[in-house]
Amino acid sequence: MAITNGSSDADILGRADANDVDSILLLTNTEVNETIATVQNNADTIFTWDYEKGARPRLNKLYEKAKGAMWDGEKDLDWSTDVDLDLMVEQMAIVGEVQNKPMYELAEVPGSPLANFGDKEWHELGRESLVWQLSQFMHGEQGALIATAKIVETVPWIDAKYYASTQVMDEARHVEVFAKYLDTKLEGHYPINPHLRDLLDDVIGDSRWDMTYLGMQIMIEGLALAAFGFLHMLTEEPLLKKLLRYVMSDEARHVAFGVLSLQEYYQELSLAEIRERQEFAFEAAVRMRDRFLRQEVWHRMGVDDIRPIIRAQLDAPPESLEFQRLLFSKIVPNLKKLGLIDAGEGWLRTKFEEINVIEFEHMQSTDEEYADFALAEDG
Numbered sequence: 001m002a003i004t005n006g007s008s009d010a011d012i013l014g015r016a017d018a019n020d021v022d023s024i025l026l027l028t029n030t031e032v033n034e035t036i037a038t039v040q041n042n043a044d045t046i047f048t049w050d051y052e053k054g055a056r057p058r059l060n061k062l063y064e065k066a067k068g069a070m071w072d073g074e075k076d077l078d079w080s081t082d083v084d085l086d087l088m089v090e091q092m093a094i095v096g097e098v099q100n101k102p103m104y105e106l107a108e109v110p111g112s113p114l115a116n117f118g119d120k121e122w123h124e125l126g127r128e129s130l131v132w133q134l135s136q137f138m139h140g141e142q143g144a145l146i147a148t149a150k151i152v153e154t155v156p157w158i159d160a161k162y163y164a165s166t167q168v169m170d171e172a173r174h175v176e177v178f179a180k181y182l183d184t185k186l187e188g189h190y191p192i193n194p195h196l197r198d199l200l201d202d203v204i205g206d207s208r209w210d211m212t213y214l215g216m217q218i219m220i221e222g223l224a225l226a227a228f229g230f231l232h233m234l235t236e237e238p239l240l241k242k243l244l245r246y247v248m249s250d251e252a253r254h255v256a257f258g259v260l261s262l263q264e265y266y267q268e269l270s271l272a273e274i275r276e277r278q279e280f281a282f283e284a285a286v287r288m289r290d291r292f293l294r295q296e297v298w299h300r301m302g303v304d305d306i307r308p309i310i311r312a313q314l315d316a317p318p319e320s321l322e323f324q325r326l327l328f329s330k331i332v333p334n335l336k337k338l339g340l341i342d343a344g345e346g347w348l349r350t351k352f353e354e355i356n357v358i359e360f361e362h363m364q365s366t367d368e369e370y371a372d373f374a375l376a377e378d379g
């Protein structure tokens with residue numbers, strides 16, 4: 001996905017060029033051997049003395065649904081299932097074929113860092129990439145756990161505090177099942193990607209409560225909902241398929257929570273404040289793009305100089321970016337519903353036109369479709 005800086009815009013993430021390889025690689029995880037990490041939370045904790053339940057009927061409805069929709073990963077998933085990672089990679093070969101197209105071309109160049117890659121290495125890359133991807137889902141789920149605990153504290157409305165509290169419980173189950181899958185069915189997990197960590201730090205550290213919603217409920221969870229749907233469709237491994245189906249049933253509600261809450265709040269904001277939200281959303285998109293460059297995977301594959309690989313991915317032709325593009329299918333319609341696409345002379349529309357994702361604007365927003373994701377009565 002070609003992300004460009006328009007000449008009139010401020011730098012993205014402090015970079016003169018959003019696609020500068022050295023700037024992207026400057027961010028590394030320096031805490032891989034640590035067990036805990038600290039983020040400064042700059043928001044005020046808010047009590048409300050207005051206990052009128054249902055003052056916001058759509059949030060109240062979401063809360064009532066959530067209470068009855070809790071599944072139990074220990075009981076509802078069959079953990080005796082044998083998982084074969086090699087078979088999973090083979091069954092999802094299409095993912096590698098599309099995503100790695102620029103790297104196949106690089107491998108043809110004599111002396112390139114991938115010149116020694118053969119079938120064995122490409123298969124190994126598929127294994128590492130899948131484990132890495134599931135690991136980032138797990139870390140993102142912990143980000144959601146912490147972000148929604150923060151929302152319980154910072155949102156001023158009782159219906160939203162009630163709903164967010166159910167989401168905290170949902171996210172705990174999500175972290176739990178991804179961690180159990182990685183550590184007992186696969187061979188352990190990767191540390192958090194530095195670009196995801198950077199995004200989570202911003203989402204959790206911001207002093208404005210709605211930025212936590214925008215970053216988490218709309219951007220990160222919107223991407224997750226599309227990514228889980230995609231993996232759910234492609235994988236034939238029954239345990240992961242069911243796990244994803246269960247997580248998605250919650251995730252759709254979470255995105256809807258963001259849309260319903262921010263829709264009301266954004267009506268009060270000035271154009272300058274809305275522009276800050278547009279920029280925040282676009283910077284989140286750049287960070288998520290940077291995460292998908294998989295820098296840690298290339299290191300683990302023993303590649304010495306990964307810069308040509310990062311460059312090849314940044315310059316990839318549109319057809320090999322199709323999966324990345326689809327990850328915006330749940331983000332763009334929701335940002336449109338919030339009015340962020342067209343506000344301020346369409347700043348974000350221009351950005352999304354440049355990265356080729358604006359066509360998703362006509363899809364249904366998640367507050368309209370979340371019920372379609374609910375689990376059937378028979379599970």
Ligand SMILES: [Fe+2]
Pocket residue numbers: 141144170171174247251
């Ligand atoms: Fe989640």
Ligand SMILES: [Fe+2]
Pocket residue numbers: 144171221250251254
């Ligand atoms: Fe979630």
